Amino acid sequence: xxxxxxxxxxxxxxxxxxxxxxxxxxxxxxxxxxxxxxxxxxxxxxxxxxxxxxxxxxxxxxxxxxxxxxxxxxxxxxxxxxxxxxxxxxxxxxxxxxxxxxxxxxxxxxxxxxxxxxxxxxxxxxxxxxxxxxxxxxxxxxxxxxxxxxxxxxxxxxxxxxxxxxxxxxxxxxxxxxxxxxxxxxxxxxxxxxxx
Numbered sequence: 519x520x521x522x523x524x525x526x527x528x529x530x531x532x533x534x535x536x537x538x539x540x541x542x543x544x545x546x547x548x549x550x551x552x553x554x555x556x557x558x559x560x561x562x563x564x565x566x567x568x569x570x571x572x573x574x575x576x577x578x579x580x581x582x583x584x585x586x587x588x589x590x591x592x593x594x595x596x597x598x599x600x601x602x603x604x605x606x607x608x609x610x611x612x613x614x615x616x617x618x619x620x621x622x623x624x625x626x627x628x629x630x631x632x633x634x635x636x637x638x639x640x641x642x643x644x645x646x647x648x649x650x651x652x653x654x655x656x657x658x659x660x661x662x663x664x665x666x667x668x669x670x671x672x673x674x675x676x677x678x679x680x681x682x683x684x685x686x687x688x689x690x691x692x693x694x695x696x697x698x699x700x701x702x703x704x705x706x707x708x709x710x711x712x713x714x
Contacts, residue, residue, distance in 0.1 A: 522617045524592035527653065533597075533644040538637055540597045540610060540644050543585040547598055550606045552578035554629050561630040565666050567691040595648075599628065599641045607632045610641045612649055621657040622649050626672070633668065642676045650708045657702055663690060664697035673701035677711030 532541035543551075552575045555562060562569035572578060588594035595612040608628035615621045624645055628638050642660070649655040660678055662669035674680070678701035690696040703711070 522620065524614065524617055527592055529589075529592075529595070529652065530648070533648060535640045535644050537601060538607065538640050538644075539600045539602060540641050541600070542589045543582045543596055543598050543609075545579075545582060545586070547606065548579045548582050549575055551582065551598075551609075554606055554608075558629045562627055563691045565663055565669065565691065566627055570691075597645070599626075599637060601637075607637050608641075610638075610645055612645050612653075615659075619656050620653055621659070622653070622655055623659050623661065624649075625660075626669075638672050639675045642672055646676060646703065646708065650703075650705060655705070657704060658708075659700060659702040661698050661700050663688070664699045670699055670701070673699075676703075677707060678703045679707060 532539050552572060555569055555572045555578065559569050559572070572581075585594070585596040588596065592614070594614065597610050597612075598606055599608045599610055600606055606629075608626065610624065610626040613623045613625065615623055624642060626638050626641060646658060649658045658678075659681075660669075660673040662673070664670075664683055681700045681702055684698045684700065686695045687698050688696045
């Protein structure tokens with residue numbers, strides 16, 4: 519097995535789609551990120567409890583700085599989703615799970631006014647391409663709360679295969695016990711979905 523040294527992998531500065539741009543978080547995103555999370559706190563927290571950790575702009579600044587450091591070290595690849603005019607719409611991450619495979623997980627969120635417009639699916643397709651075409655992934659997965667129909671629909675729309683549901687494996691933001699749906703994509707399946 520060849521040694522993989524993630525820190526030496528060259529990554530693109532941005533991924534450009536038909537309507538969006540996906541790129542690493544920047545210091546200049548801090549105030550806009552905080553405002554977007556603050557305005558969409560109830561919407562985000564339903565599925566992602568980290569929204570309650572944003573109490574001030576300094577919390578957003580700390581996130582952006584950690585994300586920048588993780589990106590540089592290739593430990594985690596967090597990115598902003600923006601429209602072509604530069605408006606922040608949400609965020610997406612490509613999270614290495616096992617570099618030796620290599621296997622990754624994609625997570626995403628979008629501000630409520632921008633949901634249902636296909637931006638997340640476009641971002642997932644761009645990041646999926648990064649995983650397979652640049653990082654030579656052998657497996658990419660998406661997990662979501664079993665009640666999150668929109669998130670599951672994105673995974674399906676992007677060609678991910680439903681693997682199953684982990685029952686009672688997580689605590690939801692409201693404190694209830696939740697189930698997690700798991701979707702994955704392998705190289706041959708990715709090749710079949712290109713251009714869709």
